[in-house]
Amino acid sequence: MRLSTVILPIRRWNEGGKQVWQRAEELGFHTAYTYDHLSWRVPFREGPWFGALPTLTAAASATQRVRLGTLVTSPNFRHPVTLAKELISLDDISDGRVTLGIGAGSAGGFDATALAPEGTAPWTPRERADRFAEFLGLLDRLLTEDAVSYEGDFWSAGDVRNIPGCVQRPRLPFSVAATGPRGLKLAARYGQAWVTTGDPKLYENGTPDESLAAIRGQVTKLGTACEAVGRDVGELGKTLLTGFTPDRPLESLDAFVDFAGRHAELGFDELVLHWPVEDTQFAADEKVFEQIASEGLAQLG
Template sequence: MRLSTAILPVHPWREARALWRRAEELGAHAAYVFDHLAWREFRDGPWYGTVPTLAAAATATSRLRLGTMVASPTFRHPVTLARELMTLDDMSGGRLTVGIGAGGAGFDTTVLGEEPWTPAERADRFAEFLPLLDRLLTASSTTHRGTYYSAVEAPNRPGCVQRPRPPFTVAATGPRGLRLAARYGQGWATFGDRRRAAGQSGDAVLADVRAQLGRLARACAEEGRDPGELGRTYLTGFTQDPWLSSVDAFVDLAGRYAEAGIGEVVLPWPLPGTLYAADQRVFEDILTEAPAQLAPRSPDGPSGASLSSPPRRTSAAPSP
């Protein structure tokens, strides 16, 4: 099982640089940024941009994978996002993972002066956004005129370091999103049931994740895809489970998720005075000590699938 972290962009870079370097020193597989314009209880405090943060992190680290968790159509356009992702992949030397999903209701939409989208509209937009983003990152030039997004001879030169593009980790739980994950994803991400996760713990959360994994497997079958080709990521910090209470508690929880088929667990970097408050020493002990304890418990096959494996689909590679 791979252990990763999510570093919230609430610190000025003069302070944040040390966190990203420390994540690499501790052996984290990846470090992600929540891609929002503002978020939850942090709305009235500092919140820095995702793409500049990842660009800075790319120059401050050398081995750590970096990524969004997750980008969405809520305030992004696929043409501009593709150019930023290509650049981040270059700056990181091919260490970028693109966590991506349909997004949710709230400030990220209303801050642009729009009415919040319905769940159906978010799904419709994502169904157009994700295939277009795939094309923009793999073809040398893309023209598309759709219901929500257009691109006219959008260039992609020199193209991504990772070919044909950086891996997509698709956050999805509904049938349409899971089909998109099966078709375009190299990984899949969840934090459980969006409607119930905040009040859940223990077997209730794991039961929801198992059910989602079953639906993902069926979506893969419908797409003619081997489920073992997809990495499976679980985001902690959204339920009542004590992931950061001790190394033993973490190993017990993570072991159960590994047996269910999860191959990567993402732990939020401790942030005092917030919902992510935790003992920094315990957090660091988990990153350094838990992988060896979990190795014998991780199943072969799907949960070990690489998030950096190339996409199943083949697209025209960008011209030099």
């Protein structure tokens, strides 16, 4: 089991932002991720919110060991060609410490229509799935081939050069966020890991046992998707982004150990905790958070 954190990009770099990323490394987190949005839900929508890739580039220069990544990037406002160039550069700057968390994105309004004319409706679920499939396939090629030409339904690449490619070979790893059948097949085909937040319908009114059962069902469906593409589901890492289930793993060290153990039994090998943010859904006692970071995994035995 690995323990990682996600640091929201809400702090000015020279007013505490840099220190948070360095502290994440000091605490021994495996990976420090950040959200890749243009803005996010209330209360964050009305406050500071910085770009993911510049933030990760700064973090790469301020740290030495901790892995870095997005959780998650989506086609909402990204283009595969420019994203690939930026990722190759970030992978080089960090000396191969980057993981790309990537998903289809949501229609929730945070950035789903940010690049569209006012009044444009968000993509339908089918349109979003179609775009994600093409986006992921093209990005995979752009990160593994020196030259790519492509003409698709949604994106194009005209003799795009990406030399020297990633430090990590054949490319930096993808952690694919998915729960539906099409997304799970993409995770099975392209992912080095799979990401879930659990079942969002259970967040407010469900129970931990109901959440565990729902996640168990997702893991089963992932196995089916892997079988369909001829892949062993055991080869795929399994990541749970916490904070969106009825559980409260940051209440105490014991609560975390119980939570981690229950999900380890389902095959998860990475848990991601939100770095505490006061007066939000991610509020937590920082001393307990640091105790969990330092001692939590050792308590699993």
